[in-house]
Amino acid sequence: MIWALLLLLVPLLGFLIKPVFFRGNVQVISQSEENLHLYQERCSELKNSDLDESTREALQLELDREFLASADEQQHSDVDVGGKNRWLLALSLFAATLAATFLMYQHWGAANEIRATELLRKSSEAQLSVPEREELLSRLALAASKNPDEIEWDYLRARLLNAEGDFAQAAAVFADILVALPEEAVADRATAMTMLAQAQFFAADQQVETQHYELIQQALQLMPDNRQAMGLAGIFAFELQHYNDAIQHWKNIWLSLPAGQEAAYLEQGIRRAAERLTQQGEAVDLSWLQRPEIKVLVDISVAAKAAAQAQDTVFVLAKAVSGPAMPLAAQRLTVADLPQVITLSDAQAMMPGMNLSSYDQVTLVARVSKSGQPVAQAGDWQVEKTPVSNKEPALIKLVISELVQ
Template sequence: MIDFWMAAGLLLLVALSFLLIPVLRGRRAQSEEDRTALNVALYQERIAELQAQQEEGVLSAAQLDGGRAEAARELLADTEGSSAERVSRLGKPWPVLAAILVPVLALGLYLHFGASDKVELAREFSQPPGSLAQMTERLERAVKAQPDSAESAYFLARTYMAQDRPADAARMFERAAKLAGRQPELLGQWAQALYFAGNKAWSPQIQGIAEEALKLNPREVTSLGLMGINAFESQHFDQAVSYWTRLLAVLPPNDPSREALEGGIKRAGDKLVQNGGKLETTQPMAVPGARMKVRVALSASVQDKVQPGDSVFVFARAVSGPPAPLAVKRITVADLPLEVELSDADAMMPQLKLSNFAEVQLVARVSRAGQPTAGEWVGRSQPLPSSVTATQALTIDRPDQ
């Protein structure tokens, strides 16, 4: 921010110069006027002396005329080059007062209407954080500077969860859900944060949020897992098997949580049989994972504005859902044009996969700083079904704003 304030200070000096230069010129003109008045007074005094000497008989009429002419020449020589008297209608105090008020008023207006906090955040986010605590502090400031941003609230909530601060995370997930329109994935994570914030005690609020999420999306993974846990803890083992079996069906084959989930289903099934219940042996229907093929290229107008080593992030995000990318691939400008495939295996989080959303938007962003959230050039597609099989063409053709 030092360079910003230096630039602002230089601009203020330029503005003040237009006010102070006339004042300094006015002072110089005043000194010239005072000197002229003194010369005139001396001239008049000299003429009076000559007349007195002539009356006393010391000077003749011819000598008197010669003395007057000499005094006039001296007066003319002394006043030559002085400008005409200037008259200010504003008065002398006004320019000085304006010179004081202009920077004070400008600073006050900028602090009230300006975006110095956002400028500073943009500069900080261009550099990788040194620690999780530093990232948290940046995100907290981002949420304060952008109170209507669901994305900022969501990422701050995820950071709180990583720091084992579920109560703070629940508050941010609630905020993100309200801003984004109560999307089922956000509701599921909100319910999960509340569950951990309450020391894993179930509550009517958690029940209502999880049920709302599953009503909007029956395959919402976080809510399915939570409902299965609650059913198992309350000894409704048949319901636990049902919820966890549905969850197992939507997880990709290589998901690391499948083994633990299968173990939970087996334990719930054994408990059910021990209590005299009957375990359904039907296997869940396999749910194919979404796969989207994207051919990424640069437009002719952008090719000479990028460098071969610039990062290119290709990702899909939900049209109606959380702002976080669902699947991401990273390449470089030197690789373009290139065809990439986005699938559930590229998900950043298990609960956010392509197959969980009906419509997505494809985005390709060039970022010289290597930041996926901000760059110099971008290309975006129209909303597409996540089940589309045809290769999609995506051209990077516009400035990233």
């Protein structure tokens, strides 16, 4: 960008220097012409005077000397001003213009933001050096001060301060962001509250205070499905010995997770909170920690098998009876695999929060797909069974026998 500005200054330099070499045919009344006019007037006055001849000749000689002296002085003056001074003036104007352009670009231009963006992009690809991190922080602070309406710069700075371990400063920036956000920006306010509560928690050496929990509860009121807020709320409630609240917060997350390491860690925290309650003499029901499973025997009728090929795809799906159409669990077989017993569980969820644990009643579907696509099309064969409990203990038999018209 700065090179583009310097390139634009080249024609300006030419514009300023041109008068040094090229002077137009402009009629200018110089000091020499004024002196000549005055000399002629005085000569005329002297000629018409009543002085004697010798006096007039003496005065005329004096006038001639004065005129010649002034003409010589003016000639030297014109040479100096016309050459040297015009060069100095042109170069001074160019230097002043260059300096003003650079200073105005630094003040109003986007050089700082461009450099900050470059450093942010680099940080996503590799670890920044200490000087680069310090430069990025200072540039983000400058960008935020120059663009107070663009909260993103402050948000990026606060996240970076958090990552650097400067939690107190990060908390201060998140607090400023929260003040600046309008009330209608619900999602942004919930995120800012969550990040502020987290920064305050770490700034206090991970000692939970009541205001931390209250702040995260406000965030959950704005965004009840915010998983990060729910996790922090569980931690804060546990540290404040609100064990029932901690279990409830963590339960909401656990039910939305498929079986895996994250769910296992969360289950450990839930069981620890339950142990504390048991020690206090309070009974705790953790039966919901047993993940739902449905065992299904999938088979195919004689007519359907005769119309299908051995390599045709068979989809076995569990969908919510009342809810989104996306399957909660799915397994893929071929006609050659049938009959076969399969287990549908949270492990086969297609997206977080959409699993068997989330819905008590489901619809089971087994379908032979001629196209290989899970959506039913004319010519496919299928069977449906509904409603089925997501904790059905008995083996459910599905025989594919119905032609899709």
